[in-house]
Amino acid sequence: xxxxxxxxxxxxxxxxxxxxxxxxxxxxxxxxxxxxxxxxxxxxxxxxxxxxxxxxxxxxxxxxxxxxxxxxxxxxxxxxxxxxxxxxxxxxxxxxxxxxxxxxxxxxxxxxxxxxxxxxxxxxxxxxxxxxxxxxxxxxxx
Amino acid sequence: xxxxxxxxxxxxxxxxxxxxxxxxxxxxxxxxxxxxxxxxxxxxxxxxxxxxxxxxxxxxxxxxxxxxxxxxxxxxxxxxxxxxxxxxxxxxxxxxxxxxxxxxxxxxxxxxxxxxxxxxxxxxxxxxxxxxxxxxxxxxxxxxx
Numbered sequence: 001x002x003x004x005x006x007x008x009x010x011x012x013x014x015x016x017x018x019x020x021x022x023x024x025x026x027x028x029x030x031x032x033x034x035x036x037x038x039x040x041x042x043x044x045x046x047x048x049x050x051x052x053x054x055x056x057x058x059x060x061x062x063x064x065x066x067x068x069x070x071x072x073x074x075x076x077x078x079x080x081x082x083x084x085x086x087x088x089x090x091x092x093x094x095x096x097x098x099x100x101x102x103x104x105x106x107x108x109x110x111x112x113x114x115x116x117x118x119x120x121x122x123x124x125x126x127x128x129x130x131x132x133x134x135x136x137x138x139x140x141x142x
Numbered sequence: 143x144x145x146x147x148x149x150x151x152x153x154x155x156x157x158x159x160x161x162x163x164x165x166x167x168x169x170x171x172x173x174x175x176x177x178x179x180x181x182x183x184x185x186x187x188x189x190x191x192x193x194x195x196x197x198x199x200x201x202x203x204x205x206x207x208x209x210x211x212x213x214x215x216x217x218x219x220x221x222x223x224x225x226x227x228x229x230x231x232x233x234x235x236x237x238x239x240x241x242x243x244x245x246x247x248x249x250x251x252x253x254x255x256x257x258x259x260x261x262x263x264x265x266x267x268x269x270x271x272x273x274x275x276x277x278x279x280x281x282x283x284x285x286x287x
Binding site for chain 2: 098100102104105106108109110112113129130132133134135136
């Protein structure tokens with residue numbers, strides 16, 4: 001090393017510790033081989049796989065989807081029950097109550113005797129009687 | 143004059159094409175005869191020659207059947223009742239139910255033509271106080287009122 005180089009002369013004038021630090025900064029970085037890189041990647045994969053984070057995230061997601069589907073079904077059922085029109089046949093009321101083999105005024109009276117306790121209203125009794133005598137149904141509705 | 147004459151001929155032709163049909167109103171009383179108190183009854187009234195139109199229905203004489211009986215009011219009001227089914231029931235105590243021959247309804251009729259209507263009745267059902275079917279007969283009589 002020649003002492004004629006003015007740059008080196010300046011370094012000689014600096015403190016020893018500072019000169020060492022500057023020289024280490026000029027060294028090439030430590031070489032990371034592909035094997036080291038692969039081993040680090042494997043270690044990282046093993047570390048995260050052991051935690052089971054993926055499973056914990058997917059289970060709540062499935063539960064959420066099931067809950068959402070159930071909510072939709074309940075909402076649809078509620079809407080159908082609310083907006084469904086009255087059953088025109090009212091099969092439970094318009095029936096052969098006395099078992100005579102024919103629907104007639106005797107069935108109306110049999111039902112009317114229990115108005116209040118059988119859940120049938122007076123208006124439904126009137127409608128039943130009106131239907132029994134309706135001419136379009138043949139009058140006796142047999 | 144050329145306009146008036148065809149009009150007179152047209153009016154004359156229409157008058158010949160639609161002769162006036164005689165129409166009569168009458169009332170028929172319907173009686174039910176039973177040996178047991180009757181709590182419900184139903185009958186059908188028809189006319190064999192399609193001469194009849196039912197124009198009104200009244201209740202009978204029993205206080206147990208005080209309201210007008212059930213019948214097809216829409217058909218009667220619209221002039222479509224060439225037959226009728228009439229029925230009624232009572233929830234009165236057994237002692238208040240009618241027994242014997244009882245007028246259960248009065249039917250008001252409109253009859254076309256000069257022929258007498260051939261009325262036919264069919265008793266569909268008559269029941270006693272407990273709802274059991276009972277023997278009964280039905281008959282008609284012209285109202286004198």
